[in-house]
Amino acid sequence: MVFRTIGLFSLALLVAGCHRSPKYYTGKAEKLFAEGKYAEAEINYRKAIQANTAYGEAYAGLGQTELKLERSREAYAAFTRAVELLPARDDLKVTLGEVILNGYLSDKRRPQALFDQLNKLSDQLMASDPHDGLRFKAYLAVSENRLDLALDLFEKANAAKPMQPVLVLGWTQVLFQSNQAAKGEKLALDLMQADKTYAPVYDLLYRRYLADHRLADAERLLETRISNNPKDPAALLQLAVFYSGTGRRPEMTATLQRVIDRPRDFPEARLQVGDFYSKLQEWDEAIRQYEAGAKEDSKREITYLKRITNVYMMQGKGEQAAAVLHQILEQQPADEEAHGVNASLLLKSGTPENLKAALGEFQALIKRSPDNAVWHYNLGRTYAAQRNTDAAWSEFQEAIKQNSDYFPPRLALAEISQARSKFADTVRYADEVLASRPNLPAAMLLRAAGLTGMGKYAEARPVLEQMEKAFPQNRDVQFQFGSLELAQKSYAAAEERFRKLLEQDRRDPRALAALVQTYVAEDQLVTAYRLLLDELAKSPDFEAVRSLLADVAIRLSKFDVAVNQYRELLMRHPTSAGLQLQLGSAYRRQGDLAGAIASFEAAVKLEPRNLSACALLAATLEESGRKADAIAAYRRVLQIDPENGVAMNNLAFLIADNGGSLDEALKLAQRAVQKAPQQPNFADTLGWIYLKKGMLDAAVQVFRTDVQKFPDKATFRYHLGLALVKAGDKENGKTELLAALSKQPSPEVNQGIKDTLASLQ
Numbered sequence: 001m002v003f004r005t006i007g008l009f010s011l012a013l014l015v016a017g018c019h020r021s022p023k024y025y026t027g028k029a030e031k032l033f034a035e036g037k038y039a040e041a042e043i044n045y046r047k048a049i050q051a052n053t054a055y056g057e058a059y060a061g062l063g064q065t066e067l068k069l070e071r072s073r074e075a076y077a078a079f080t081r082a083v084e085l086l087p088a089r090d091d092l093k094v095t096l097g098e099v100i101l102n103g104y105l106s107d108k109r110r111p112q113a114l115f116d117q118l119n120k121l122s123d124q125l126m127a128s129d130p131h132d133g134l135r136f137k138a139y140l141a142v143s144e145n146r147l148d149l150a151l152d153l154f155e156k157a158n159a160a161k162p163m164q165p166v167l168v169l170g171w172t173q174v175l176f177q178s179n180q181a182a183k184g185e186k187l188a189l190d191l192m193q194a195d196k197t198y199a200p201v202y203d204l205l206y207r208r209y210l211a212d213h214r215l216a217d218a219e220r221l222l223e224t225r226i227s228n229n230p231k232d233p234a235a236l237l238q239l240a241v242f243y244s245g246t247g248r249r250p251e252m253t254a255t256l257q258r259v260i261d262r263p264r265d266f267p268e269a270r271l272q273v274g275d276f277y278s279k280l281q282e283w284d285e286a287i288r289q290y291e292a293g294a295k296e297d298s299k300r301e302i303t304y305l306k307r308i309t310n311v312y313m314m315q316g317k318g319e320q321a322a323a324v325l326h327q328i329l330e331q332q333p334a335d336e337e338a339h340g341v342n343a344s345l346l347l348k349s350g351t352p353e354n355l356k357a358a359l360g361e362f363q364a365l366i367k368r369s370p371d372n373a374v375w376h377y378n379l380g381r382t383y384a385a386q387r388n389t390d391a392a393w394s395e396f397q398e399a400i401k402q403n404s405d406y407f408p409p410r411l412a413l414a415e416i417s418q419a420r421s422k423f424a425d426t427v428r429y430a431d432e433v434l435a436s437r438p439n440l441p442a443a444m445l446l447r448a449a450g451l452t453g454m455g456k457y458a459e460a461r462p463v464l465e466q467m468e469k470a471f472p473q474n475r476d477v478q479f480q481f482g483s484l485e486l487a488q489k490s491y492a493a494a495e496e497r498f499r500k501l502l503e504q505d506r507r508d509p510r511a512l513a514a515l516v517q518t519y520v521a522e523d524q525l526v527t528a529y530r531l532l533l534d535e536l537a538k539s540p541d542f543e544a545v546r547s548l549l550a551d552v553a554i555r556l557s558k559f560d561v562a563v564n565q566y567r568e569l570l571m572r573h574p575t576s577a578g579l580q581l582q583l584g585s586a587y588r589r590q591g592d593l594a595g596a597i598a599s600f601e602a603a604v605k606l607e608p609r610n611l612s613a614c615a616l617l618a619a620t621l622e623e624s625g626r627k628a629d630a631i632a633a634y635r636r637v638l639q640i641d642p643e644n645g646v647a648m649n650n651l652a653f654l655i656a657d658n659g660g661s662l663d664e665a666l667k668l669a670q671r672a673v674q675k676a677p678q679q680p681n682f683a684d685t686l687g688w689i690y691l692k693k694g695m696l697d698a699a700v701q702v703f704r705t706d707v708q709k710f711p712d713k714a715t716f717r718y719h720l721g722l723a724l725v726k727a728g729d730k731e732n733g734k735t736e737l738l739a740a741l742s743k744q745p746s747p748e749v750n751q752g753i754k755d756t757l758a759s760l761q
Contacts, residue, residue, distance in 0.1 A: 022048040022055040029061055038068045039371055056085030060092055067099070073404040075099055083121075090125060094132045097121050101139055108438040110143060131161035139170065147178045163191060165198045172201070176208060184208075196228035206238070215246060233259055233266045237276060244280065263296070270296065271307065278311055286311050302328055302335070309341055318345055339365055340375065347382050352575075358382045373403035380412060389416055407433045407440075414446040418453065426450030441467065445480055452484050460484055475501060479510060486518055494518045506535075509544030516548050520555070528552050543569060550582065559590035577606040581613055584620070593624040604636075611640050615647065622650065627658045645682065648672040653685045656692050665689050680706050684716060687723070696727040707736070714745035718753050730760055 029044035042065045048058035063078035079096040086092055097118060104114040118136055125133035134157035141150035154171035158164070168191045175184030188205045191198065202225045209218035222239040229235050236259050243252035256276065259269045266272070270293025277286035287308055294304035305328050312321035322345055328338045343361030346354040362379040369375060380395030393416055396409035410429045417425035427450035433443040444467055451460035464484060467477045478501055485494035495518045502511040512535065519528035532549040539545060550565035566583035573579055584599030600617035603610060618633030634651035637644055652668035655661060669686040676682055687702030703720035710716055721736030737753050745753060 020047075020051065022052040022058055024048075025051060026055070026058050026061060029058075029065070033061065033065060033068075038065050039369075041065045042069065054085055056082050056089075059085060060089070063092075063095065063099075069403070070405055071403055072099060072103060076103065090129045090132075093121055093125055094129065097125070097132065097136050101136060105139070105143060106438075107435040109435060115140060115143070131157050131164065131167070133157075134160065135167050135170070138174075142170075142174055142177075147174055150174050151178065163194045165191060165195050165201065169198075169200050169204060172204060181208070181212075192224070192228070197232075199225075199229075199232075199234065202235075218242060231265050233269065233272055237272060240276060267297075269293075271300075271303065274304075274307055278307075278314070281314075283311050283315055302332055302338075306337065306341070309338075313341070313345065318349065321345055336365060336368065340378070343382075344378065347378065347385060350385060352386075355382060355386050359386070371402050373399040373406045373409070376402060377406070377409045377412070380409065384412070384416070389419070392416065405436065407437060407443075411442055411446065414443070414450070418446065418449055421453060423450040423453030426453065439470075441471065441474070441476075445476055448480050449483070452480070452487050455487075457484060457488050475504075475508075479514060482514055482518075486514075486521060489521075491518060491522050495522075506539070507542065509542075512544060513548060516552065520552070525552060525556050529556060529558075543572065547582075550586065554586060554589060559586055562586040563590065563595075575606055577603040577610055577613060580606065581610075581616065584616060588616075588620055588623075593620055596620045597624065597626075609640050611637065611644075614640060615644075618647070618650070622654065627654055630654055631658070631660070643675065645672045645675040645679070648675075649679075649682045649685050652689065656685075656689045662689060662693050666693065680710055680713075680716070684719060687719060691719070691723050691726065696723060699723040700727055712743055714740045714743035715749050717743060718745065718749050718756075721753070722756055725756060725760065734760055 025044045025048035029041045029048065032038075032041040032044060042062065045058050045062035045065060048055055049062070052058070059078050059082035063075045063082055066072075066075035066078055076096070076099050079092060079099055082092050083089070083096050100114050100118045100121070104110065104118060107114075119140060122133045122136040122140070125136070134153050138150045138153035138157060141147070141153060151171070151174055154167065154174065157167055158171065161167075168187060172184045172188045172191075175181070175187065185205065185208070188201050191201045192205075195201075202221065206218055206221055209215070209221060219239075219242060222235065222242055225232075226235040226239065236255055240252045240255040240259075243249070243255060256273050259266050259273055263269055270289050274286045274289035274293065277283075277289060290304045290307045290311070294301045297304075305324055309321045309324045309328070312318075312324065322342070325338055325342050325345070328335060329342070332338065339361055343358045343365070346358035346361065349355075359379070359382050362375055362382055365375045366372065366379060376395045376399035380392040380399065383389070383392035383395060393413065396412045396416075399406060399409040410433045414426045414429035414433070417423070417429060427447055430443045430447035430450060433440060434447065437443065444463055448460045448463040448467075451457075451463070461484060464477060464481045467474070468481065471477055478497060482494045482497040482501075485491075485497065495515065498511055498515040498518055501508065502515055505511060512532075516528045516532065519525070519531070529549070529552050532545055532552060535542065535545045536549060546565040546569055550562040553559070553561035553565070563583065563586050566579055566586060570576065570579050570583065580599045580603035584596045584603065587593075587595035587599060597617065597620050600613055600620060603613035604617055607613060614633060614637045618630050618637055621627075621633050622630035631651060631654050634647045634654065637647040638651065641647070648668045649672040652665040652672065655668070656665040666686075666689050669682070669689050672682045673679075673686050683702050683706055687699045687706070690696075690699035690702060700720065700723045703716060703723050706713070706716040707720050717736050717740035721733045721740060724730075724733030724736060727733075734757065737757055740753050741750070
């Protein structure tokens, strides 16, 4: 009995150890949060919520953690729940209000739901915290452009709690916006007296002085900031920026030296001065500062080496960057950031070997940090570079899942959607980016491209006009404008725009391709052909010309020209499977099946899992009469893509027609028809196998359906006639065979019809 009691007690302790209280997990999370370990803190806050879904403190802590992780949507959800569970906590309402306000103001669509929620929250705060309630209402008034009301609300909020920096900053901004500059300036100066360390008010007034060309006042303001904040290096660095922008180089250098000369006050002086020169793109001086910092502070040598790596990368000096990275990884082989930069360098090189290495690096990084959105995004970029867009798509989605505010993967998804001609998705992803970054050029261009693809030209044009006004020399904007004009069949306008782009840069392949595309759309193939011949004569090493010339030559049935261009390109890129595919296709169009097969085989050898190469090889082998080799090739296609209906159908026909297993052929044909029931050729193959197996009624039914849908198809009538004859209905069979003869059958089908008719005599 005693032993049993001890056993039960031990079991109870074990159970208690496995099921911690929400308070335990929250306490652990708070400690991790204080240590800056936000990802680990998030995990523990979520464990607390799993233990008790109504534990408000866990939601509050989770919200703060999500803000640190820059996940505003997740923070919004957590704080919303925290306020529901802890309605007496005004501090949570204020924080939730800040999150809602930031989301509302950053979304150009101004969602009504967020407006209403913040307004309601403001009403709740009015009784216990009128300062923040009035402040939120003031910002809502600003969003509606009701500036007089906003100023009145700011003044009342200030009366409730005077000279609060965040409120006074917003109040000052609205005074400037309302053309009350003198009053705004005085308010800003008053705040500086009340709180000399509040940097945003210095920045606001400094920008105002610059906008008004009050350079002397701007300089005095910065000196005041330095005097009020003697141990803040940002103040000195801002003064150096001012001197740089006004062309006062000696003063800039002297100010930076003031930072360097005080290592006790500014322990990161070399790092900050190096960053300063890096922003000016004075690369050599930036590296000199970083190298000096590495010598002076050996404990932070790795930090300086990483900065040197970044400078080399920004200059496009991959070899030098790789050498420094090697030095970093020798000292710290587990450094995630260094591995990430190394993988990025490999990705940038673009060679198949380096892309494979980059893939391994990013996969290893994700294994170590599965919640890192940046690693998922870069893995997606690597897949995209390898033309594995399905895998890239999944990684971009995962990056968004890990950090909903991280916009680069949404841009990437918009680009993939555009490439796939899914223009509605292109617009949707671009809009999601623009909701938080309203004037991001890349997102605006993608939106315009998506609208153009959807045929919404009237909506696309204002976007491009706005961009052209803001960036008149931007070539991407000009290209997209030309694409819009081409889509609207405004050929003359498109041609003029693309021609100007080509004249500005004769080596830009996009400009040349766009102009050729315009000529092709106008059915001016000869003009396009002559243009490309001229460009090739001027620049024989310009590879884009050869590729475009080959394409236009094929359209003009000048197959010899196309073959010669692809051969020339292959001499320069002998490992390009894509070029082998293009050469093989040209040979096939020319009627040189042996040459086509050789090129397709070379492509398969280079990329064994290239679906297009394997499928084209199989089809060409079948076309050339090499049935056994074609069967093997189609089997290879199905190993790569088991759901490929065309390969199933063609393999089924070849097996049935060349003495193979009719049972295997039947299964393949049935699967093909299930995948594409409206495809008449698939049904015809199934009927042919029924005929071979002696299932005559089924064969007649399939063939009759095909003939009813496609009465002018000679092959279908021939097969129906043959099936009727074998089923004993010779009269109707003969009628179908004679009808097939009148439908211009292929030589092979023609001979089959004649042989069957002869057998009936």
